[in-house]
Amino acid sequence: MAGKNQTLGEFIIENQDSFKYTSGELSRLINSIRLAAKVVNHEVNKAGLVDITGAAGDINIQGEDQQKLDVYANDKFIQTLTKRNIVCGIASEEEDDFVAINSQDENNQNKYVVLIDPLDGSSNIDVNVSVGTIFSIFRRVTPAGTPVKLEDFLQKGSKQVAAGYVVYGTSTMLVYTTGDGVNGFTLNPAIGTFYLSHPNMTFPEDGNIYSVNEGNYLDFPLGIKKYIKYCQEEEGDRPYTSRYIGSLVSDFHRNMIKGGIYMYPKGSRNPNGKLRLLYECNPMAFLAEQANGKASDGYVRTMDVEPTELHQRVPFICGSRNMVDKAEEFMREFGE
Numbered sequence: 001m002a003g004k005n006q007t008l009g010e011f012i013i014e015n016q017d018s019f020k021y022t023s024g025e026l027s028r029l030i031n032s033i034r035l036a037a038k039v040v041n042h043e044v045n046k047a048g049l050v051d052i053t054g055a056a057g058d059i060n061i062q063g064e065d066q067q068k069l070d071v072y073a074n075d076k077f078i079q080t081l082t083k084r085n086i087v088c089g090i091a092s093e094e095e096d097d098f099v100a101i102n103s104q105d106e107n108n109q110n111k112y113v114v115l116i117d118p119l120d121g122s123s124n125i126d127v128n129v130s131v132g133t134i135f136s137i138f139r140r141v142t143p144a145g146t147p148v149k150l151e152d153f154l155q156k157g158s159k160q161v162a163a164g165y166v167v168y169g170t171s172t173m174l175v176y177t178t179g180d181g182v183n184g185f186t187l188n189p190a191i192g193t194f195y196l197s198h199p200n201m202t203f204p205e206d207g208n209i210y211s212v213n214e215g216n217y218l219d220f221p222l223g224i225k226k227y228i229k230y231c232q233e234e235e236g237d238r239p240y241t242s243r244y245i246g247s248l249v250s251d252f253h254r255n256m257i258k259g260g261i262y263m264y265p266k267g268s269r270n271p272n273g274k275l276r277l278l279y280e281c282n283p284m285a286f287l288a289e290q291a292n293g294k295a296s297d298g299y300v301r302t303m304d305v306e307p308t309e310l311h312q313r314v315p316f317i318c319g320s321r322n323m324v325d326k327a328e329e330f331m332r333e334f335g336e
C-alpha cells in the first residue's frame with residue numbers, strides 16, 4: 001500500500017494501471033483538477049482580505065444568488081481544464097448549459113466529460129466555515145471528435161469513472177476514487193503539494209452522528225421524521241449527536257471519518273430535495289460506496305437513478321451503511 005509521504009502526483013502515476021482505461025488521459029485530468037483546486041484554495045484562504053466574499057450580483061439557473069467565490073471557482077476550473085485540452089465537455093452548477101470544449105474539432109480525441117460543483121457550501125463562504133468543490137467524471141458516449149452532446153452528461157452514476165471533492169477547511173484536502181477505493185490527500189501549503197494522508201478511507205458501518213437541517217423538520221416526509229426521532233431516543237448507543245455544517249462536502253467528510261449519516265430529504269419547499277443529482281449526489285454516492293458506505297433517495301440507490309436533466313435535484317441520504325439501511329427502513333414503513 002502507498003506510503004504516507006507519497007505525493008498525489010506520484011500516487012496518480014503509480015495507480016494508473018489499476019484503472020481499466022489506462023491511457024494516462026484520466027491521470028492528466030485529475031492532475032488538472034489538482035491544479036485548479038490549488039488556485040481556488042489560494043483565493044479561499046484570502047477570503048475577507050480580498051474582494052471575494054458576498055454576492056456576485058447574478059442569479060444562477062438554480063435561482064440562487066451566485067457568490068463571488070462560486071463564479072471565481074467556476075471560472076478557474078473551466079479555464080484550467082480548457083487550457084489543458086483535457087476534456088471534451090464540462091457541466092457546472094454555475095453554468096445554465098454544458099460547455100463543449102472544442103469538441104467540434106475532429107482532432108479533439110478527448111474522451112472525458114466533467115460535471116462540477118465548483119464551490120459547495122456557498123452559504124458558508126462569508127462566515128469562514130469550510131466549503132468545497134465536487135467533481136464527477138464520465139467517458140463520453142458519443143464518438144470522440146464529434147460535438148459533445150447532453151447524453152454524454154446524462155449518464156447514471158454507476159457509469160462514473162472517477163469522482164471526488166476538495167474540502168477547504170482547517171486543512172485543504174483532495175479526496176477521490178477511480179473505482180478502486182477512496183484516498184485522501186492533504187495540501188502542504190508551504191510547498192503547494194498534496195500528500196497522501198488518508199489512505200483507503202472507509203465509512204464505519206455504524207456511527208452516532210446525524211446531519212440534517214432540522215429547521216425543515218415539519219416539512220420532511222414522515223419516514224424521515226420518524227428516523228430523526230429514532231436518532232434522538234434514549235436507547236442503546238442513542239441518542240446520536242446532531243452535526244450539520246451546511247456544506248455537503250464537509251458534513252460528508254466528517255461522517256466518513258467518524259461514522260454518520262447525511263440527509264437532505266424532499267419537502268414542500270423542495271419537492272425533489274435540494275441537492276443536484278449529477279454534480280453533488282452521484283459523485284458523493286460513488287465515494288460513499290467505494291468507502292463501504294451507502295447512498296440512496298430513501299428507496300432507490302442514487303447511482304441507479306436515470307438522469308433526465310442537467311440540474312435535476314433528488315432527495316439524498318448518504319453515509320454509514322447500517323444507518324442508511326435504518327433510514328430506508330423507516331421510509332419503506334412510513335413513507336412520505
Ligand SMILES: O=P(O)(O)OC[C@H]1O[C@](O)(COP(=O)(O)O)[C@@H](O)[C@@H]1O
Nearest residue numbers: 117119120121122123213246247248
Ligand atoms: O442551507 P440548507 O438548505 O440546509 O442547504 C445546505 C446544503 O446546500 C448546499 O450548500 C448546496 O450546495 P451549493 O452551496 O453548492 O449550492 C450543500 O452544500 C449543503 O449541504
Ligand SMILES: [Mg+2]
Nearest residue numbers: 117120121280
Ligand atoms: Mg453544492
Ligand SMILES: [Mg+2]
Nearest residue numbers: 093117119120
Ligand atoms: Mg455550489
